[in-house]
Amino acid sequence: MRSSSNLLKIDSGSAGRTEVRSALATGAFPAIYRRTGGDSVDDSLVRARRMLDEARQDAERIVRDAREEAGRLLREARDEAEAIRSEAFRSGYDDGLSKAASDLSSEIEGLVNALRSARDAILAQKRDMMKAAEQELIELALEIASRIIRREIARDSSCVIEVIEDALRHTSGEGMITVRVAETDLERARGALPAFQKLLDGAHDLKILPDPRVEPGGCIVETQFGTVDARPARQFEQIRRSLGDVGGDAGNTPAG
Template sequence: MAAAVGGWERVSFEELPRALHQPVGEAQAEREAAASGYESIRAVEREAEAILLAAREAARQIEREAEQEGRAKGRQDAMDEARRRLEPLEASLREACRQVAAARQAVIMNTETELVDLAVTVAERVLRSELGACRDAASQFVRTALEVAGSRKVIAIRVNPGDYESLAEHRGELLGSHEAARLIPDPAISSWGCVVELETGLVDARLESQLQEAARLLGRDEMS
């Protein structure tokens, strides 16, 4: 399915050729990035545990002192004194916990963003490598875009100048019922991709648009 943005339509990432597999080395890089992020989270959690242990020990020490003082001047007075001494510690502990929670959330968000960025970067590298070895990659992009256009009238198809000649040679077979549409070389279009101009909008089938859509679906827009 195509994702509509204003008068534009982006070809769904799933509609691109699927015969693409991630190299083992790049998958390992993703796993290492994830492990690094999770280790950062554990470091924050260990800090929180240390703060809690210190607070508990301080509270026990105050209780011991209060109990000793209670024998001399009465238990109630001793407990009041203990509470007074605990108040600043409780405030500090609450603030420390708030900071730890905020830091943990920041680590999670940063890790997720980095992993999405890494996934998109790896996907782009793999796609460009695979597409570079595919002789009819540009034709596949055009066919996919025309399938999205459906029965709507196609005015023009803008393609990369490097792909124009090979596409023009098979124009009739490629365009089919849209043969009246103009095939236009456009330096603004990256290799293999195309933008189809319709009477009612555009179909964007450029590679970079598909990667942006993939990043959006993975949630990078929400995290940034």
């Protein structure tokens, strides 16, 4: 018997990538996802990805502007240093040149330290922005997908049959299997009992019961080896937890 978490095959990919679509298509909702053609979910994820790309571009612009400003300040410091040297030579005072060189060295050192601190602060801000943007993308994509899945369930109550079949495919062994469904899905689910038994090759005793914990379109499958929780709310929560750390590395781009 596989645990319910094994229903979710999630590929987070490289840093910053969020494969919500993959989780939906291969997780607890493959049948419902196929019913929608995936188009509505895909379009929504494209829009969400565009938002994240815009956030990345803003972060890159901040870093680029900071580098340009640092370069400008350094050029000004060098120009000022050259002016001090020229003035000292024109005055002909060795002590003036020595003092100018000392002052210049201290000034440049302070400027370099300030620029390094500014760069570190900007890069930290960029990482925070990217992490926040990635997490917002996850939440937005899941919210959109949740609405689409629930709308499809409400539109066609036969979805529960395919959800039950998907859950039963994750069972193994023999013995009693109890399928718990929403009261509104009970009659339809019991009507499909022969199809469920055929799916299991008759290796199980199967009963279907109403359960107030189960929302329409979902089910809980219980066996002696464990439980498959295919309630939509539960599955979306598992996807959310599984993807929750994806944004953690999103802003970890090397300093340039």
